[in-house]
Amino acid sequence: MHDSQIATDPANLEVDYLEIYVDNLERAAFTWVDKYAFTVAGTGGAAGHRSLALRHGSVILVLTQATSDQHPASDFVLSHGDGVADIALRTADVEATFRAAVAAGAEVIHRPTRHAGTGPAMTATIGGFRDVVHTLVERDPEAGPGLPVGFVPALRPAEDGSGEVGLLGLDHLAVCVAPGELGPAVEHYRRILGFRHVFAERIVVGDQAMESTVVQSRPGGVTLVLIEPDTTAEPGQTDEFLKSHQGAGVQHLAFASDDVVRSVQALRRRGVTFVNTTPAYYDLLAERVPLPPAKLAALRAAGVVADEDHGGQLYQIFTASEHPRHTLYFEIIERQGAATFGSANIKALYEAVELERAGQRGPRR
Secondary structure (H helix, E strand, C coil): CCHHHCCCCCCCCEEEEEEEECCCHHHHHHHHHHHHCCEEEEEEEECCEEEEEEEECCEEEEEEEECCCCCHHHHHHHHHCCEEEEEEEECCCHHHHHHHHHHCCCCEEEEEEECCCCCCCEEEEEEEECCEEEEEEECCCCCCCCCCCCCEECCCCCCCCHHHHCEEEEEEEEEECCCCCHHHHHHHHHHHHCCEEEEEEEEEECCEEEEEEEEECCCCCCEEEEEEECCCCCCCHHHHHHHHHCCCEEEEEEEEECCHHHHHHHHHHCCCCECCCCHHHHHHHHHHCCCCHHHHHHHHHHCCEEEEECCEEEEEEEECCCCCCCCCEEEEEEEEECCCCCHHHHHHHHHHHHHHHHHHHCCCC
């Protein structure tokens, strides 16, 4: 599909918040607050559910637990376990974005609704992929990130370690889709929300292989990394995700930092575990990426991988998954001018995840 054929091209889409459906609200909130230095920003809930909004930097996470079988969080958690159910997108004009998306084939979940009070001025909801949706959010442009509809702000936010950890925002989300669904998923986002195709990569880890395509809103406020397993290769981590998650879903969230080594050190002190990169990786890194000796030593000590593109360098690391099904984990990423995803980084990160999976299947059980 050529850009001239795209039905809609919303300007300046941003991630407003992510809603994560959880089995146990208190336990999930404690993990985010204790380990990742989020603070409780507000409370919400109505018949059938209760929710907490958490904040770190510009990231807003909404944790929702069903209190009734009638709430969608109930079936979602039964099928997938805890997971991202709503990638809410901020737009300057909900009605126009909704109208164009629906005309291009988006599923209607909730039609535009205007709200009074200090929260969003208007919201609507469209289908995304599988049972993950997109709530479209329109706010006062001067207000910045805020709470979802119906939330009561926390009266006195607790002291937190967000400055120490230093997560700035959401860099991207990675989504696993079933075999044969990568192309349709890319076209879906190009068609209904005007995303552009920015990067494609075949990732080979041992006998496994997967295809990935990055799509991004214009001018770049929302980035999705869509991943599909190659069924002609041996089953791997993407296949395992789709089996354990019972279908397509968000595999990981990538949080931006302006100093990944400092962020990793702070998160480790708070009890976060990261996947391990093989020592041999760093023996060869200096031949591929120009790094001062002190920087290379710091990356090695932290277990962070590095790469570069035409714009500069980027540094990345994955957390080990603590999800009972091992279907959700997180990434810390620092961009020093790099705008894309380094090919060597992608392979190294997924090799580290594969080593973690092998350990989970091995003697530690």
